[in-house]
Amino acid sequence: MYKEKEISYLNGFIAMLFIAGFTAVGVYLLTLTDVLPMVAGIAALVIAFILLTGLTIVQPNQAAVVTFFGRYLGVIKKSGFYLAIPFSTRKKVSQRVRNFNSAKLKVNDVNGNPIEIATVVVFAVVDSAKALFEVDEYETFVEIQSEAALRHVASKYPYDELNDSGSFSLRANTEEIALELTEELQKRLAMAGVKVIECRLTHLAYSTEIASAMLQRQQAEAIIAAREKIVDGAVTMVQMAIERLQAGHVVELDDERKAAMINNLLVAVVSDRSAQPVINSSTLY
DSSP: OOOOOOOOEEEEEHHHHHHHHHHHHHHHHHSSSSSSHHHHHHHHHHHHHHHTEEEEOOOTEEEEEEEETOOOEEEEEEEEEOSSSSSSSSEEEESHHHHHHHEOOOEEEETTOEEEEEEEEEEEEEEHHHHTSSSSSHHHHHHHHHHHHHHHHHTTTTSSSSSSSOOOTTTTTTHHHHHHHHHHHHHHHHHEEEEEEEEEEEEEEEOOOHHHHHHHHHHHHHHHHHHHHHHHHHHHOOOOOOHHHHTSSSOOHHHHHHHHHHHHHHHHHOOSOOOOOOOOOOOOO
C-alpha cells in the first residue's frame, strides 16, 4: 500500500541560477571554433535542459506527487517554486476542504417504508499517494461510497419512532445519525487517503407514494396523544372538585349523584365543543 512521503527537492530560484549559468556557458562555448569547447557547450545546454524539466510550482494546500518512469518517489507538499527530479511526472492533488452533495436517494427504512434522503459530505485529501494510486478517480470513489454509506445507515433505523420506545430514528436523532454516517464513511474512504470532516442530512422525507398516508397517521397519533392528556387532566380535575366539595361540607353526595356529577364534569371537560350550562332554579316539590 502506498503512503505519502516527502521527497528531496531544491529551491527553484537557485536552480534557475544554475540553469542560466549552464545556458550562458553553453552558448559561449558554441561560439568557439574548436571541437572540444563546442562539445562541452552542447553538454552544458543539455544539462540546462534536463534541469529545466524538473522545475515545478506547488500552490498552497496542494501536493505534487512525483513519479519517475512509473516509479513512485514521494510528494512535495510545501508551497513554492522547486526543482524536483528531472524528467519526473508531477501530479497535482488538491488538499483543500471540499463539499459533496449527494442526490436524493430512495431508500427503505428498517420498517420497509420508502423514504427520500440526501446528505452533504465535507472532506479533504490527507494522503495524496493513496488518493492517486490506491483507487481510480478518488472523487468518483467518494461520491459512490457516500451514497452507499447513506443507504446502509438509513436502512438501519425507522424514519420516525412511533411507539415512543426511546430508540433512534432518522427524524428525531439527526445528530447521532450524522455522527454514525461520518464514522461509516470514514472507514470506507480511509483506503483512498480521504478524511471525512463532517456529514449532514440535507433532505429527509417520506416517498411521494406514501407521504399522504403517513401524514394522516401522524395526525391521528397527535390527536390520540392530545386526547390522552385531556382525559388525564379531566380525571384529576373531577377528583379535586369532589374532594373539595366533600371537605367543605358544601353538599352531601350519594353514589348516584356522585356518578352523575362525574359524568357531567367529564363530558364538559373532555368534549371538543364548549359546554352549554343548564341552570336548575327550583324543584317541583
